Amino acid sequence: MEALMKSLCEAYGPSGEEKEIRALIENAVKDSVDRIYTDNLGNLLAVREGPEPALLLSAHMDEIGVIVTHIDENGFLRIAPVGGVAPHLLLGQRLRFKNGAVGTVYHEKLKELRDLDWSKLYLDLGAGSAAEAKNVAQIGDMACLHQPFDSLNGRYMAKALDDRVGCAILIETARRLAGAPLPQAICFLFSVQEEVGLRGATTAAYSIQPGYGLAVDVTRAGDTPKAPLMEVSLGKGPAIKVKDSSVICSPKVRRFMMEVASQHEIPYQLEVLERGGTDAGAIHLSRGGVPTGALSIPCRYIHTASEMVDAADIQNAVKLLEILCRTSWSEGVS
Ligand code: ZN
Ligand code: CO
Numbered sequence: 250m251e252a253l254m255k256s257l258c259e260a261y262g263p264s265g266e267e268k269e270i271r272a273l274i275e276n277a278v279k280d281s282v283d284r285i286y287t288d289n290l291g292n293l294l295a296v297r298e299g300p301e302p303a304l305l306l307s308a309h310m311d312e313i314g315v316i317v318t319h320i321d322e323n324g325f326l327r328i329a330p331v332g333g334v335a336p337h338l339l340l341g342q343r344l345r346f347k348n349g350a351v352g353t354v355y356h357e358k359l360k361e362l363r364d365l366d367w368s369k370l371y372l373d374l375g376a377g378s379a380a381e382a383k384n385v386a387q388i389g390d391m392a393c394l395h396q397p398f399d400s401l402n403g404r405y406m407a408k409a410l411d412d413r414v415g416c417a418i419l420i421e422t423a424r425r426l427a428g429a430p431l432p433q434a435i436c437f438l439f440s441v442q443e444e445v446g447l448r449g450a451t452t453a454a455y456s457i458q459p460g461y462g463l464a465v466d467v468t469r470a471g472d473t474p475k476a477p478l479m480e481v482s483l484g485k486g487p488a489i490k491v492k493d494s495s496v497i498c499s500p501k502v503r504r505f506m507m508e509v510a511s512q513h514e515i516p517y518q519l520e521v522l523e524r525g526g527t528d529a530g531a532i533h534l535s536r537g538g539v540p541t542g543a544l545s546i547p548c549r550y551i552h553t554a555s556e557m558v559d560a561a562d563i564q565n566a567v568k569l570l571e572i573l574c575r576t577s578w579s580e581g582v583s
Contacts, residue, residue, distance in 0.1 A: 263314030302460025308415030495530020
């Protein structure tokens, strides 16, 4: 699974530019499902047939990034965020375009560092002129962070763990379920454009008409020096979401998840995320409403070049998800 995570995290895929990451995921999951297709917005849907209504499992493929807004006569680029990117976290970071071109971000002269905003940032591609820069990047091109995946002491550090870790968990779950009879159809959704407003999950949930939904994504951890209060730590198990700013999870689904985890002695934490959302926010509002929960991987430094997660939390998430898929939701969620 580590090799899979490495290839997913290092792939290019800002919101709306998911082609490369989608191809990787399609290759990794296609042999484990009955049917796989890409919809109009670019969502990848991998389906295990079974009794309806289906259980929809969602993880987003896209990652945060930047978009080119201006190229000046000296070949420096101005950029704007794609998703929730803080400008100060980009200083000295390398960014990579789809064509492989790489540059670094720095700021104009500032009176004080707190004056830093997007208008003061530029991207340097090493170009000597506008023409040279335009050979490499155009207005509207997107770049993602450029950082290798590292395996630490039982922890992983990479860009885009939000939400490639969720994608890896869905893929591994599909592999473990391959060939097994299931009590319900399962749709593994690898969604697009989550970071700009849960857009892919919105249309996918509408067309799938699932009976139940479950998003797998990262959540904040509060276990770093003087961190803002957050009752979630790395290594204490995946988190069963209670609420974030996009969803109040179905109490029935949450209880079902907690019961299954307890029965199988899988450690878990409860998550209340005060700011931030996930695909569950879109899924539960689809059509007449879908009972929806979320399983979160505790993650430090979300939306930076070096997000960090715990390997045991990932293993426990896969374990729990596999059992949840093998259990009838129409009987369990009541
Ligand atoms: Zn996410
Ligand atoms: Co995110």
